[in-house]
Amino acid sequence: MALTIDATFDSSLLDKNSARFKELKRDIESAISWAYNNIPGFLSVTVTGFRAGGIIADLAIQTTENTQAFDNAINKATSQVANNLAELDYTMDVNSFGQTGRYECIFENSSGRQIQWDEITQIQPYPNIQTTSNRKYECIERNVELECCVNSRYEVTWEGLSSVPDFACQDSNFGVGNEGDIAVGSCKENEVGSITAECQSEKWVILKDTCVLRIFQELETESENLGVDTLPAFVEKVSNATTSNQNTVTTSTRTVTSTVKIVSAIANMSQSIQVSEDIIENVLETVEVISSDNAKEVWDGLNNNTESQRNSSSLLQALETIIDSTSPGSFTIKTANIEFAKTSFKNSFRKTVGINSTGEIFIPGTAFSDRNVSITTVAFSNLNNVLPPRDAQNSSVTIINGIVLLINVTETINDMSLSFHKLNTTLATPQCVFWDFDLFNGSGGWSSFGCELKMENHHYVTCECDHTTSTFSILMSPYSPKDPALSYITFTGVAVSMGSLVLCLIIEILFWKAVSRQVTSYIRHVSIVNIAVSLLIVDIWFIIGASIENPEENVSACSAAAFFIHFFYLAMFFWMLVSALLLFYRTVMVLSQMSKRTMLAIAFTLGYVVPLIISVTTVAATAGRQVYVSKEGSCWLNWDDSKALLAFVIPALTIVLINFLIMIVVLCKIVCHNRVGDSTQSDERNTMVVIARCVAILTPLFGITWGFGLGILIDPEATALHYLFAIFNSFQGFFILVFGTLLDQKIREVLEGRFCLRNKKIERKV
Numbered sequence: 001m002a003l004t005i006d007a008t009f010d011s012s013l014l015d016k017n018s019a020r021f022k023e024l025k026r027d028i029e030s031a032i033s034w035a036y037n038n039i040p041g042f043l044s045v046t047v048t049g050f051r052a053g054g055i056i057a058d059l060a061i062q063t064t065e066n067t068q069a070f071d072n073a074i075n076k077a078t079s080q081v082a083n084n085l086a087e088l089d090y091t092m093d094v095n096s097f098g099q100t101g102r103y104e105c106i107f108e109n110s111s112g113r114q115i116q117w118d119e120i121t122q123i124q125p126y127p128n129i130q131t132t133s134n135r136k137y138e139c140i141e142r143n144v145e146l147e148c149c150v151n152s153r154y155e156v157t158w159e160g161l162s163s164v165p166d167f168a169c170q171d172s173n174f175g176v177g178n179e180g181d182i183a184v185g186s187c188k189e190n191e192v193g194s195i196t197a198e199c200q201s202e203k204w205v206i207l208k209d210t211c212v213l214r215i216f217q218e219l220e221t222e223s224e225n226l227g228v229d230t231l232p233a234f235v236e237k238v239s240n241a242t243t244s245n246q247n248t249v250t251t252s253t254r255t256v257t258s259t260v261k262i263v264s265a266i267a268n269m270s271q272s273i274q275v276s277e278d279i280i281e282n283v284l285e286t287v288e289v290i291s292s293d294n295a296k297e298v299w300d301g302l303n304n305n306t307e308s309q310r311n312s313s314s315l316l317q318a319l320e321t322i323i324d325s326t327s328p329g330s331f332t333i334k335t336a337n338i339e340f341a342k343t344s345f346k347n348s349f350r351k352t353v354g355i356n357s358t359g360e361i362f363i364p365g366t367a368f369s370d371r372n373v374s375i376t377t378v379a380f381s382n383l384n385n386v387l388p389p390r391d392a393q394n395s396s397v398t399i400i401n402g403i404v405l406l407i408n409v410t411e412t413i414n415d416m417s418l419s420f421h422k423l424n425t426t427l428a429t430p431q432c433v434f435w436d437f438d439l440f441n442g443s444g445g446w447s448s449f450g451c452e453l454k455m456e457n458h459h460y461v462t463c464e465c466d467h468t469t470s471t472f473s474i475l476m477s478p479y480s481p482k483d484p485a486l487s488y489i490t491f492t493g494v495a496v497s498m499g500s501l502v503l504c505l506i507i508e509i510l511f512w513k514a515v516s517r518q519v520t521s522y523i524r525h526v527s528i529v530n531i532a533v534s535l536l537i538v539d540i541w542f543i544i545g546a547s548i549e550n551p552e553e554n555v556s557a558c559s560a561a562a563f564f565i566h567f568f569y570l571a572m573f574f575w576m577l578v579s580a581l582l583l584f585y586r587t588v589m590v591l592s593q594m595s596k597r598t599m600l601a602i603a604f605t606l607g608y609v610v611p612l613i614i615s616v617t618t619v620a621a622t623a624g625r626q627v628y629v630s631k632e633g634s635c636w637l638n639w640d641d642s643k644a645l646l647a648f649v650i651p652a653l654t655i656v657l658i659n660f661l662i663m664i665v666v667l668c669k670i671v672c673h674n675r676v677g678d679s680t681q682s683d684e685r686n687t688m689v690v691i692a693r694c695v696a697i698l699t700p701l702f703g704i705t706w707g708f709g710l711g712i713l714i715d716p717e718a719t720a721l722h723y724l725f726a727i728f729n730s731f732q733g734f735f736i737l738v739f740g741t742l743l744d745q746k747i748r749e750v751l752e753g754r755f756c757l758r759n760k761k762i763e764r765k766v
Contacts, residue, residue: 001059003028003081006091013050016276021050028057031084035077041065048233054093060233062240147186169199177204187211193254212254215241220258223265231269232279238262239282242289250294253301257308259290260315267318274327280340281333283322287315288335288382296385303388312386313437313444316406316471323376323408337381344372354379358403360419363468373413378406384423389475390445391433398475401427402461409468417454419462420474425640427476430456432463434470446475486719486726493730494539500737501536505529507741507751514750519596520586521746523603527579528740530607534572535733541565545635559628561635563615566648570611573655576699578603580659583692587666611651618647652702659699666692697739705729 005028012020025047036042043062050057063070082092148156167176173185177199185195185204193210219238226234242249242259249255266283289295302308326342333340339355349363359379384400391398402420418432432451439445451465451472461474508515508529516522545561548554585594618637622628627642629635637645708725741747 001061003057003059004093005055005057005085006093007055009050009052009055013055016049024050024055024057027088027090028059028085031088031090032059032061032081034084035080036061036074039070039073039077041070046233046236049229058229060237062237167199168202169204171197171204174204182207190214190248191252192217210254211252212258213241213245213248213252215245216249216255216258216262219262223262226265226269228269228273231266231273232276235266235279235282238266239285242286246289246292247294249289250292251298253298253308256290256295256298257302257311259286260311260318263287263322264314264318267321270322270325273325275322275325276327277329277331277333280322280326283319284333284335284338284340284378287319287380288338290315291337291380291382291386293382293385299386309388309443312388313435313442315386316383316435316444317437319378320406320408320471323378323406326376326408328374339379340376341378342374342376344374346372349373349375351377353377353405354403354421355381356421358421359405361405361407362417362419363409363413364415364417374410376406376408380404380406384473387435387473388445390440391431391475392436392439392445392447392449398431398477399424399427400473401430401476402474404471404473406471407468413468414466416465416468417462418465418472419460422459422461422474422476424476425458429477430461431475432461432465432472433475434465434467434472436470446473486722489723490726490730493726494542497730497733498536498539499733501532501539501733504532504733504737504741505536507747508532511747511750515744515746519599520582522596523582523599524579526600526603527575527582527607528736531572531575531579531740532733532736534568534575535736537568538565538572539733541568548635555626555629558635559619559623562629562637563619565635566618566637567611567615569648570614570651571608573652573702574611575603575607576702577655577658578606580662580699581606583666584662587669614647614651618644656699656702663692663699693739693743698735701728701735702732705732 010020012018013024015021028047029045032045036045041064043064045062046060048058048060061074078094082094085092167181168178169181170176171185173195174183174197177183179199179202181199183197183199183204185197187193187195188211190213191211192214193212195206195211196208197204197206199205219234219241222234238259249259263283263286266279270279299312302311330343332342334355337355339353341351341353343351345363347365349361351361353359353361358381361377363375381403383404387400387404389398389400401423405418405420407416430453431446431448432453433446433448434451435444436447436449437444439447450467451463453461454464455462461476463472463474465472508525512525516525541561541564545558545565548557548561582599619628622638622642622644627638628644630638630640637648639645705725705728708721708728
C-alpha cells in the first residue's frame with residue numbers, strides 16, 4: 001500500500017538513518033495506527049520507504065484478516081488517517097491511499113520491448129484453497145464431514161462423492177483402506193499441504209509429510225518476487241512469523257525447508273545491496289529458531305535423507321552470502337545463541353567470540369598497517385544441530401564439539417589461529433575443520449584442508465588455518481578410558497563383588513541366631529546385611545546402566561539407573577555410619593542403655609530415610625532442567641552442568657570424616673583404659689573389636705576409592721586414576737565379605753563347629 005503527502009521530496013528521505021526519514025516514518029505510522037486501532041484484525045503498520053512524486057510513502061500492514069470487510073473498514077478509515085496527519089501539519093491526498101494505481105508490465109518479444117499498463121482499482125488475492133484430502137470411509141449409516149477452505153472473496157461448489165467397501169486400516173484423518181493402500185490425509189487447520197500414509201499391519205504409516213504453515217507458504221511465494229525496496233519489510237515479516245510460530249516451525253520438516261528457501265532468496269537479493277543492521281538482526285532471529293535444540297530431530301531427518309541433505313549446506317551458504325554483503329561500520333548483534341560482530345583492525349587482531357566466550361580468534365601482524373581491514377564474525381552455539389558432523393571420509397563417529405564460527409575478512413590472510421572451548425570434555429582426537437560446500441556432490445561436509453591442530457588441553461582446542469573465508473569448528477571422537485584391560489578389571493571386579501556379597505548374605509542367614517544373641521552383635525549384623533544388600537543392588541544397577549545404549553537418548557532409563565545407584569550407594573555409606581555410631585555408643589557411653597527397638601529405628605532412619613531424602617531432593621532440583629544425569633555417556637549424576645554429583649560426594653566424604661573421628665575417640669578410650677569398658681562381656685568385646693576393625697579398614701578403603709573418583713573429575717584423561725578407581729570400586733563387595741564377615745571370630749567359631757560336627761558324622765558312618 002502507499003499514500004501521498006503534499007510536500008517536497010528531498011534526498012534525506014532515501015537515508016533510513018536520517019532524522020527526516022525517522023520523523024516522517026514515525027508520524028505516518030502513528031496517524032495510521034490511531035485510525036486503524038479499532039479495526040478487528042489490524043496488527044501493525046510499517047513505513048518501508050519513501051519515493052518522489054510529492055512524498056509517496058510505501059506501507060506494509062500486518063493483519064490477521066484477509067476479507068472484503070477488512071478492506072472496507074480500511075477504506076472507511078482513510079479520512080481519519082488524513083485528519084490525524086493534518087493535526088501533525090501534513091496534507092494527504094485521500095485518493096492516493098490504498099492498493100490502487102497504475103501497474104506496468106514490461107516484456108520483450110520479436111517486435112522489441114513492450115509495456116502494458118492498467119489502472120488497478122482492487123487487487124484480489126490469489127485463491128488459497130485447503131480441502132479435506134481424498135479418503136475412503138466405511139460404508140455404514142453416518143455423516144462424514146468434509147471441509148473446503150478458501151478466501152472469502154471466492155465461492156465453494158461441491159461435486160459428487162463416492163464410496164468403497166472393506167478395509168484393514170481406519171483413521172479419522174486417512175480414512176479406511178486395505179493392506180498396501182496409499183491414502184492422503186489433511187494437515188492441521190493453519191497448515192497447507194498433505195500427509196501421505198500407507199496401510200501396513202492394520203495401521204496407517206506416514207510415508208511423506210508436506211505440511212507447511214500457511215504463512216510460510218505465502219512468504220515463500222512472495223520471496224520469488226523480492227525487490228530492493230520490499231526486502232527490509234519482508235525480512236521483518238519472516239522473522240516475526242518464525243518467532244511467533246517457533247513451536248510449530250521447529251517440529252515441521254516442510255516448514256524448516258521452506259524457511260531455508262526463504263533465507264536463500266533473501267541472500268540472492270542481498271548481493272545487489274548493502275545489507276543493513278536491521279536485516280542482519282531479523283535474519284539471525286530466524287536462524288536462531290530453526291537451529292534451536294527443538295529442531296535437531298528435524299535436521300537429523302533432513303541430513304540422513306539424500307534428497308534433502310543439501311538444506312543444511314544451503315542455509316549456511318545463504319548466511320555467508322548475506323554476511324558478505326553487510327554494510328560498512330562496526331556493530332554487534334546478539335541473540336540467545338548467536339553473536340554477530342563487525343569491526344576493523346590494523347596489523348594484529350584478537351577477539352573473544354561466542355555468547356559465553358566459547359572461542360577466540362587471533363590474526364598475527366599483517367602487511368595492512370596502512371589501512372583498515374574489515375572483519376565480520378558470527379559465532380553460532382546451536383548450528384551443530386543443523387550441520388551434520390560428516391567429514392571428508394563421510395565418517396559418522398565424529399561430533400561437532402565447539403561453536404561454529406563464520407568469518408569474513410575483506411583481505412586475503414594466510415595465517416589465523418582459532419581457539420574453541422570443548423562442549424564435551426570426554427571426547428578425544430580433535431580435528432580442525434572448515435565447511436567445504438563442494439564435498440559430496442554439493443551437499444557439503446567438513447574438511448581439514450589448510451587447518452591443523454596446534455594445541456589441546458582439557459577444556460580448549462587451538463587450530464591454525466591458512467584461509468579465512470569460511471565456516472570453522474572442531475570435530476572430535478568419543479573418548480572412553482575403558483580400554484580392554486580396564487573393562488576386564490571393572491567387570492571381573494563387579495562379578496567378584498557380587499559373588500562375595502551373595503556369599504556374605506548366605507553366611508549371615510545360615511548363622512544368624514548363633515551370631516546375633518547380644519544386642520550389640522545383633523545391630524552390628526543388621527548393619528553388615530544392609531551394607532551388603534545396598535552394594536549388591538548398586539552392582540545390579542551398574543550392570544543395567546552399562547547395558548543402556550545411547551544414554552543421551554534413553555534419558556528416562558539412564559535417570560532411573562542413576563537414581564538407584566545414588567540412593568543405594570548413600571545407603572551403604574550411612575549404614576557404615578550406623579556401625580561407627582554403634583561402636584562409639586558402646587565404647588564411650590557405657591552407662592547408657594538403649595532398647596533394641598530404639599536402636600533399630602535410629603539405624604533404619606539413618607540407613608534409608610536420610611539417603612532417600614537426599615536422592616529425591618537431587619532429582620527435584622535438577623530433573624526439570626534436564627541436568628540430573630551426566631551428558632557424557634554414563635548413567636551417573638551430572639557434574640559439568642548442575643554439580644548434582646556433590647549430592648553423593650559431600651555426604652559420603654562427610655561420613656568418612658565422621659568415622660575417622662569416631663575411630664580416634666575410640667582408640668583414645670581404649671588406650672587410656674586399656675580395655676573396652678569394664679562391664680563388657682567377652683562376646684560383646686569380640687563384637688566391638690570386629691566393628692572397630694570393620695570401620696577402621698572399610699572407611700579408608702571407601703574414602704580412598706572416592707578420592708580417586710574426585711581425581712577423575714578433575715582430570716578425566718588420567719588413565720592411572722581410572723585403573724585405581726576401577727580396582728578399589730569393583731572389589732568393595734569382596735572387602736565387605738572379608739573384613740565384615742570372615743574375620744568375625746564368632747562366625748569362624750560357628751563355621752568350624754559345623755565343619756567339625758559334619759566330619760565326626762562322616763567318620764562314624766565309615
